[in-house]
Amino acid sequence: xxxxxxxxxxxxxRTGEKVFLECVQDMDHENMFWYRQDPGLGLRLIYFSxxxxxxxxxxxxxGYSVSREKKERFSLILxxxxxxxxxxxxxxxxxxxxGTYNEQFxxxxxxxxxx
Amino acid sequence: xxxxxxTQPGMFVQEKEAVTLDCTxxxxxxxxxxxxxxxxxxGEMIFLIYQGSYDQQNATEGRYSxxxxxxxxxxxxxxxxxxxxxxxxxxxxxxxxxxxxxxVIFGPGTSLSVIP
Numbered sequence: 001x002x003x004x005x006x007x008x009x010x011x012x013x014r015t016g017e018k019v020f021l022e023c024v025q026d027m028d029h030e031n032m033f034w035y036r037q038d039p040g041l042g043l044r045l046i047y048f049s050x051x052x053x054x055x056x057x058x059x060x061x062x063g064y065s066v067s068r069e070k071k072e073r074f075s076l077i078l079x080x081x082x083x084x085x086x087x088x089x090x091x092x093x094x095x096x097x098x099g100t101y102n103e104q105f106x107x108x109x110x111x112x113x114x115x
Numbered sequence: 116x117x118x119x120x121x122t123q124p125g126m127f128v129q130e131k132e133a134v135t136l137d138c139t140x141x142x143x144x145x146x147x148x149x150x151x152x153x154x155x156x157x158g159e160m161i162f163l164i165y166q167g168s169y170d171q172q173n174a175t176e177g178r179y180s181x182x183x184x185x186x187x188x189x190x191x192x193x194x195x196x197x198x199x200x201x202x203x204x205x206x207x208x209x210x211x212x213x214x215x216x217x218x219v220i221f222g223p224g225t226s227l228s229v230i231p
Contacts, residue, residue, distance in 0.1 A: 035221075039125070043207060043221040058218070090160065103150060104219060106160035 003027070004107035006091050012113045018053075019078040023090075023091030030096050032074035033064065033104065037088040049074055050096070081114045098101050118142065119207055119222035126227050135182070136192040136225045137206030139195045146213045149190040150219065151181065154204040163205075179190055194227075202229045 007022035015112040025032065035058075045058030047066040055066050063085060069073045074093075078085055082109050088111050092104040120139045128134035140149065153162040166174045166181045174181040182191040194201055207222040 022175060032221075040223055042119075042223040043208075045220075048218065071196065088158070092160070103162040104160075105162070106152075109158040111158075 004091055004105050006089075006107040006110050008110050009108060010113075011092040012017055012085055012115065013078075013081050014115055015082060017081045017112075018076075019081050019112065021076040021089055021091075021112070023074045023076070023107055024072050025074075025091075025094075025105070026072065027093060027095075028071065028103065029093035029105075031104075032068065033092040033094075034064075034074065034111070035090045035092065036060070036085075037064075037095045038107070042061045043090060046076065060099050081112075083114050086112060086114045095109075119208055119221045121225050123225045124223075126225055127199075128227065128229055129192075129226055130199060130229055130231050131196055133195045134197055134227065136177060136194070136207075136227065138190045138192065139223060140188050140190060140207070140209045141171055142188075142209065144210050144211040149181070149183070150208040150210070151179070151190075151192045151199075152206045152208065154206065154220075154224075155200075156203070159203040160206070164192070176221060197229045199229050202227060221224050 004025045033048040036044040037043050043061050049055045049068040050097045066078045090109045091107040095102045118141050147168045151164045153161045162177045166183045166184045169190045173183050178195045180193045206224045207218045210219045
């Protein structure tokens with residue numbers, strides 16, 4: 001059974017803290033993604049990676065960075081957490097595009113609250 | 116400009132009835148893919164159905180079908196014989212182009228409630 005796991009379901013941090021969100025997939029997927037989900041806005045792409053050590057900015061990268069040292073692991077880093085980063089964070093992975101469709105497989109999400 | 120529009124923030128449907136969730140999209144790329152995902156209250160996104168821009172027939176997966184109207188840039192999800200377990204958020208999404216990596220844009224979602 002394919003699986004994407006995220007390190008925490010719920011996280012509470014203080015303003016200014018450095019926050020690490022971890023995502024691991026066991027499907028040997030090349031592509032990995034970090035989204036944040038806010039009511040009425042859907043999912044917005046923060047960063048994605050299509051290979052180890054490769055990263056690309058998504059639509060809302062400000063205040064975030066990422067790390068992909070191994071194929072199965074993609075980390076999202078909040079360098080200095082702020083209250084406006086309180087949100088649900090979703091990690092996803094997929095095979096590269098080619099031929100048939102390639103849906104994204106999602107983790108269960110991390111609900112982050114910054115106080 | 117919004118690339119994916121879902122005009123129904125919330126919908127109600129009677130159990131066993133069919134329901135249509137609207138999605139319109141905007142792209143100038145001739146090659147694209149359209150996805151629908153379901154998100155129950157547990158939070159996990161579940162892939163439901165896919166339609167490629169060059170697919171000749173509308174996609175179907177069990178009780179889910181996609182009413183694809185290319186000229187109107189419309190990709191509505193039809194759920195037949197609604198069940199209580201269908202109550203969830205539903206997201207329409209689009210991937211443009213065929214690069215080796217896919218950047219998918221999601222709509223704002225529609226909340227569906229199935230009434231017994």
